[in-house]
Amino acid sequence: xxxxxxxxxxxxxxxxxxxxxxxxxxxxxxxxxxxxxxxxxxxxxxxxxxxxxxxxxxxxxxxxxxxxxxxxxxxxxxxxxxxxxxxxxx
Numbered sequence: 271x272x273x274x275x276x277x278x279x280x281x282x283x284x285x286x287x288x289x290x291x292x293x294x295x296x297x298x299x300x301x302x303x304x305x306x307x308x309x310x311x312x313x314x315x316x317x318x319x320x321x322x323x324x325x326x327x328x329x330x331x332x333x334x335x336x337x338x339x340x341x342x343x344x345x346x347x348x349x350x351x352x353x354x355x356x357x358x359x360x
Contacts, residue, residue, distance in 0.1 A: 277305035279344050284308075304344050312343050322352030 275286040284305035290297035291309065300309065316336060319325065325332040342349040 275303060275305060277308050278303040279308040279311075279346055280305060281346075300344065308344060312340060315343060315349075316340065318352060319350065 273286045274283050276282070277284045282305075284307055287301050287304070287306055287309055290301035304312075316339070319336065319339065320327065325336070327333060339349050341347075
């Protein structure tokens with residue numbers, strides 16, 4: 271049986287993640303307050319940011335930037351998008 275949580279981003283009772291996405295307090299907070307759906311949306315957005323902004327994940331600045339964007343995205347704040355990005359059509 272899946273567990274449900276009140277998703278901080280989508281403001282609905284939705285299915286929660288199966289496990290925290292990473293260790294530590296931030297991972298636990300996401301596990302407790304972010305739905306599978308919202309986490310999936312973040313992963314897709316994160317991938318787009320990495321690709322379109324050509325972020326080097328070996329660079330601490332890029333990782334810090336993504337952490338800040340994740341917090342904004344999952345909290346419903348304004349977050350960055352890639353300039354000129356056009357989503358692929360299905």
